[in-house]
Structures are given as structure tokens and as C-alpha cells.
Amino acid sequence: MAKREIDFLVDPWGVLLGMWRRYKGTADGQPPPTEQRIMLWEQAQLFKYVDRKLDELIGEHPKEPEPLLARAGREIEDEQWEKLLATSSELRQRFPSHVSGFRHASWALRRLKRVDEADEIAKRTMRRFPRSYVGWEAWASCATDRGDLVEAEQRWREMRARFPEKAFSHTMHALSLVKLGEILEADEILAAAAEAFPDNSTLRREFAISAERLGEWAEAAERWLDGRGQFEREPIFHIRAALALLGAGDPEGAEDVVASAEFLFPSNAELQSARKKVDAALAQGRQSQA
Numbered sequence: 001m002a003k004r005e006i007d008f009l010v011d012p013w014g015v016l017l018g019m020w021r022r023y024k025g026t027a028d029g030q031p032p033p034t035e036q037r038i039m040l041w042e043q044a045q046l047f048k049y050v051d052r053k054l055d056e057l058i059g060e061h062p063k064e065p066e067p068l069l070a071r072a073g074r075e076i077e078d079e080q081w082e083k084l085l086a087t088s089s090e091l092r093q094r095f096p097s098h099v100s101g102f103r104h105a106s107w108a109l110r111r112l113k114r115v116d117e118a119d120e121i122a123k124r125t126m127r128r129f130p131r132s133y134v135g136w137e138a139w140a141s142c143a144t145d146r147g148d149l150v151e152a153e154q155r156w157r158e159m160r161a162r163f164p165e166k167a168f169s170h171t172m173h174a175l176s177l178v179k180l181g182e183i184l185e186a187d188e189i190l191a192a193a194a195e196a197f198p199d200n201s202t203l204r205r206e207f208a209i210s211a212e213r214l215g216e217w218a219e220a221a222e223r224w225l226d227g228r229g230q231f232e233r234e235p236i237f238h239i240r241a242a243l244a245l246l247g248a249g250d251p252e253g254a255e256d257v258v259a260s261a262e263f264l265f266p267s268n269a270e271l272q273s274a275r276k277k278v279d280a281a282l283a284q285g286r287q288s289q290a
Contacts, residue, residue, distance in 0.1 A: 014127035021097075027131035029099025037066060044070035065095045072104050084108040099129045106138040115145045133163045140172065152176045160189075167197040171206050183213055201231045208240060217247035225257075235265045239274050251281035 021027040040057075044067045047053035057067040068091050075084040085108040091101030102125040109118035119142040125135025140155035156173035163169050170193035177186040187210045194207040204227040211220035224241035231237050238261035245254035258271065258278050265271050 011124065011127050014124055018127050018130045021128070022130055026097065027129055029097065029102075029125075029129035029132045029134065031098065037064060040064055041066040041070070048074050062094070065091060065098055065100065068094075069100055072100070076104075076107070079111070081108045081111040085112070099125065099132050099134045102129070103134045103138070106135075106142075110138075110141065110145055115142050118142050118145075133159075133166055133169075136162060137166075137168070140169075144172070144176065149176070149179050153180055167193060167200045167203050170197075171203050174206065174210070178210075178213065183210070186210060187214060198230070201227070201234060204231070205236060208237075208244075212240075212244065212247075217244050217249075220244040221248050221250070221253075228257075232264070235261070235268050235271060238265070239268075239270050242274050242278060246277060246281055251278060251285055254278045255282060 018027060021029075040061060044054065044057055047057060048070045054067060054071055058071070061067055068087060072084055072087045072091070075081075075087060084104055088101050088104035088108060091098065091104065093101075095101060102121060106118045106121045106125070109115070109121060118138065122135050122138035122142055125132065126139060127135075129135060136159050140152065140159045143152035143155045146152075153173070153176040156169065156176045159166075160169040160173045170189055174186040174189040174193070177183075177189070190203070190207040190210050193203055197203050204223075208220055208223035208227060211217075211223050221241055221244035224237055224244050227234075228237035228241055238257055242254040242257040242261070245251070245257065254274075255278050258275050261268075261271055262275070
């Protein structure tokens, strides 16, 4: 399906460049780090919030992208999308063999709601860096942003097939299926991905939410509790485990989860809300037994 996006007749120079980079082993757009680049990156991070010093680094190292990348990082943090767009343009002009300028351009354009332009940048990236996930991920994300549910599902499916090592591609493909009402297929994808990427908390959260979506509250509780054991410092696993236990008709189990979580997160508003629901369920249970 993506063949039309990288067709030679659409962008012959981009396709030829991608073929050449594939041959040279540089088709991912990520030049190998050197000791000098690592040191420069660390220095740029020190001056990330000091405009004058960062500008000096950019001027002193015109052949290295690290200071510009630090500037782009700050612009992302500050949500300065127009400035990020300008920085990405400078990166592409000065360092066309680096994929970062393309990544930041697509990101900025999507944030500015200029999705069609972001889509074109993504396709250019796919042609020029055929082994990089950056262009493919941006390409799929554009369909999601546009609200084209069928196209988004097809693109994320291809993204997942091409880059199975990326947990994000599995998560997003599953969520695109959910929007199409294919909840069972989405759950199967999330189940396999949760096993393949056990350390990815975002994926594990979506895996547990998937059981809730299916109305399988006991299964959802088991998934949340399993995640809680691994991601103890993330409140959501405790809170949603307790609520899933309530949904499964086990207020006593929910009480145990909330009680242990209150020692870790005493001021968490969502946990306090869950506590009220657990107390109400326990009270109702006592009344029914009276």
C-alpha cells in the first residue's frame, strides 16, 4: 500500500537517494555517534536554556547538528511549533543526511494542524531514509490526525509489519483497530505485544484497558495487577486495578489495593476518588448482609 508513496515517478531524486543510502548502509539517517559528538551533545544540553551560549555553540560547530538538535528539543518542550519548524528547516538544509530535520518538521506541522504538509514531509522521509522508522511513523500518524480511520489502520498495519521491534507501532495499530470496532483483533495484538515488550508501561496500560473495553473485569484486574507488580511507582496501575476489582465484584480485593497504594501516593486525587468508590461498595455490601 505504501508503494505509491515511494514510487520513482513521484520523487525520482528521493528514491534514488534512498537506494544509494541503503547501499551505503546509511538509510536509517542516524550517523554513528563519535566521542566528539557525544561530548558536544552533553555540552549543548548544559546550555539548552541559555540562548546566547547555545547560539555560540551552533556558530562554533557548523558541521555538527547537536547544538541545533538541543534547540529543537527545547522548542518541543516549550511547544514553540513555528520556531521548531524553522529549526527543522535549518537542520534539513545543513544536514540533509540526518533524519532528525525531517522528524521535527513533520512533528511541528502536525502540531500546527497542517497535516497535509506533514504527510508530504513524511513521504519524503520514507523515500530518502527507507530503513528509518521516522518517516513511516509520521506517515501513519498523519492519517490518524486526519481522522481517516481506514487509511490509518492500513498505515499502522504496514508500520507494524516493517518495524515489529517498535512497541509504539503495535500499540497504535491496535488503537486504530479499536476505532474501527475491531476490538478482539486489537486485544490479540496487544496481548502479543505485551508479552514481547514486558518493560513498556504504555503498552501494558493499553493491554489492561483493552480487557476493560471488552467488559472482562476479572481479566482487566489481573492485567492491572500484573502491571502494578512491575510498575509500582505508576499510580494508574494501582487505581485501575482497584476499579477493575470493583467491576469484577471484589470490593475486598479493591480495598487491599487501595490501602497499599495510599502509602505510596497519599495525595493522589484519582486514588482518593477510587477510595470513595471502594468505601461505598463495601458499605453497600455490609448493608445487604444486614
